[in-house]
Each structure stands twice: as structure tokens, then as C-alpha cells.
Amino acid sequence: MSAESLQAALEAIGIRAEVRQQERVALLRTPPDERALERPEVRRQAALLALEHGFMAIALEVGE
Amino acid sequence: MSTDAPAASPATAEEKERRLVDWLRERGSVAIGYSGGVDSAYLACVAVDALGADGTLALIGRSASYPAAQWEAAREVATRFGVPVLEVETDELSDPNYAANPTNRCYFCKSELWTKLLPVARARGIAALVDGTNADDLADWRPGARAASEQGILSPLALLGFTKADIRERSRARGLPTWDQPSSPCLASRLPYGTPVTIARLHHVERAEAALRALGIAGDLRVRHHGDLARVELASDELGKWLAPAAARQLARAVRDAGFARVAIDLRGFRSGALNVLGGVVAEGSATAA
Numbered sequence: 103m104s105a106e107s108l109q110a111a112l113e114a115i116g117i118r119a120e121v122r123q124q125e126r127v128a129l130l131r132t133p134p135d136e137r138a139l140e141r142p143e144v145r146r147q148a149a150l151l152a153l154e155h156g157f158m159a160i161a162l163e164v165g166e
Numbered sequence: 167m168s169t170d171a172p173a174a175s176p177a178t179a180e181e182k183e184r185r186l187v188d189w190l191r192e193r194g195s196v197a198i199g200y201s202g203g204v205d206s207a208y209l210a211c212v213a214v215d216a217l218g219a220d221g222t223l224a225l226i227g228r229s230a231s232y233p234a235a236q237w238e239a240a241r242e243v244a245t246r247f248g249v250p251v252l253e254v255e256t257d258e259l260s261d262p263n264y265a266a267n268p269t270n271r272c273y274f275c276k277s278e279l280w281t282k283l284l285p286v287a288r289a290r291g292i293a294a295l296v297d298g299t300n301a302d303d304l305a306d307w308r309p310g311a312r313a314a315s316e317q318g319i320l321s322p323l324a325l326l327g328f329t330k331a332d333i334r335e336r337s338r339a340r341g342l343p344t345w346d347q348p349s350s351p352c353l354a355s356r357l358p359y360g361t362p363v364t365i366a367r368l369h370h371v372e373r374a375e376a377a378l379r380a381l382g383i384a385g386d387l388r389v390r391h392h393g394d395l396a397r398v399e400l401a402s403d404e405l406g407k408w409l410a411p412a413a414a415r416q417l418a419r420a421v422r423d424a425g426f427a428r429v430a431i432d433l434r435g436f437r438s439g440a441l442n443v444l445g446g447v448v449a450e451g452s453a454t455a456a
Contacts, residue, residue, distance in 0.1 A: 137411075142405075159432055161398075162431050
């Protein structure tokens, strides 16, 4: 389970995000103009990649 | 070689309901472990039809593990359908086995529940204490079922093969407002196994979920507790809308105001039993409870 490798895999499918790990959850922080995750097919791909990287959940952390 | 005998067709939900009425009449009187959820509300309403109000008692086991709003809704349904209700305080939080939040936490909760409800039913001469477990539940990770079995609690819906879909169908036919209600497991199910169950944590979750409902979020909803982080699971038809930046900030503000420092929106949305997967209790793809 590696946040860095998941971050690279997400970047390869066009998702710009910083990935951090909390327990077995991958937490994503995205730039303000990143809208890719609003699309269901992108979320499905991201979730699949998270599972492949050993995470049991993937979530978008929402800042202030 | 095949036989000429036609295969027996499976019973319809309506046929199952007729069998349920017969089953209840054979008992004469029942007390129901009642949460006001889809299953127990349906069972209580059929019981009143079959046995009358004199032969039916819905028993609510009240504790901090369930949101206050749920009890209000449960009482409203009972009042509307003429189901007599009695509330009994339960105190599973004072049991260290429960509070430690092991993977079989539900066993200790249900042991406490039935230990408190059984004497109430017996004192009133009620023939059977029943619960709303259905046939689909039998495939789930449900250690609470063992506690029910140990104390002789009967599960007529499971016994007669009612699926959740059957119960929703018949609830709708009877005009029960619970027919399309999302499942509502206890608040402790939002805490990962091993995270001690405390009143403060349960209240954080309860307040956060109430705040999200107040924003208009419908359908399945869970605020999963990960220390200072709330991981919000939404129904798939709500998820896209709340991932848009302005909406996400509004959601996060509501959850922070409820007591969490950080907020994240789960990208897969609501998954029943998600913490069973995270806790390694069941494999990915087989989660079903909570």
C-alpha cells in the first residue's frame, strides 16, 4: 500500500491529486480547478486503482 | 432424464404475508423488538392486523447507539398504525465488551437488548418475543443474531422466507411510510472496529448525519468516524452533485460544525458494511451489514 504509487497511477489517468494515507483509506487533495472526479466513470477508475494499490477506500478531502 | 412434475413456484410476497398472519395467530400474542425500521415496522403492523392491539406490543430498546430522530419516527409509525409501544432503556455502552468495539460488538448489544426486553414481555404474559430479521440478513455478518438465538427470540420474517424486497413490496401495499426507507443500523456501525464506542463519538456522528439531512441529502448516508476525520458516504445518485466544489464546501462545513476537524467524501459512495471491509471482517465485494 503506497500513497505515492497510487498518486502516480491517478495522474496517469488524468487526476491531479496529492494522495495521503489514513488507516486503509486513500485521501485525495485536489487543486481547486480539478473537476475530473465529478464524472462517475473517473471515480470508478480511481476506486479500482485504489483497490489495486491495497486501499479499501478512497475519498476526496475537502478543504476550508 | 427429467421428471414431469413442474417445479414449485416460489411464494409471492402476498402469499408469505398470509403465512405470516397464520404464524402470528398460532402464537396468540407477540412482543416485537421494534426500531421503526423497514422490517420491524412491517412486522408490527401485520401483527396488529393478525392479533389486534391487545395481542401486540412493540418494544423499543432505547440507548445512545441510535439517533433520537429514529425513535421519533418509530413512535409516529406505531401511532399511525395503532401499534402499542413501550420504551425500555438499554445500556450497552456500560458493557466494556461492547464499548471496546470488537468485530462481534453486535452480539453484546443484542444480548443487552434481549436481556432487558424478555422480562417485560414475560411479565405481560406475551407468548413470543420476535424480531424483524429477514431472509436476506441470514447471509450477512450479523453476530447479533447469535444473541437472539441464545435467548429464544423468533424471527418469523426470516423463517417464512421474506426478502427485503418482499417486505418493501408489502409495506408499500399497506401504505407504510417505511417502505422505501434506507436501512438504519446503529450509530456504532460508523466507528471502525477497535475504536472504542463512546457517547461523544456517537453524538458526533449523529449530529453530522442530521446536519447533512438538513442540507437535503436523501437516501443512504453514512458518516464514518476516523478520529478527527469524517468520511462521508452518499448514495450514488447524490454523489456527483456533492463533489462539485461549492457543494462539497457546504457539505464539509456542515460536518465540521458537527464536531469533526476534517471531512472527506468517499468516491465510491455508500457501501453497506464498508467498515467490515476496512476491518478485515469480510472480503471486498461481500460487505452487507451496516
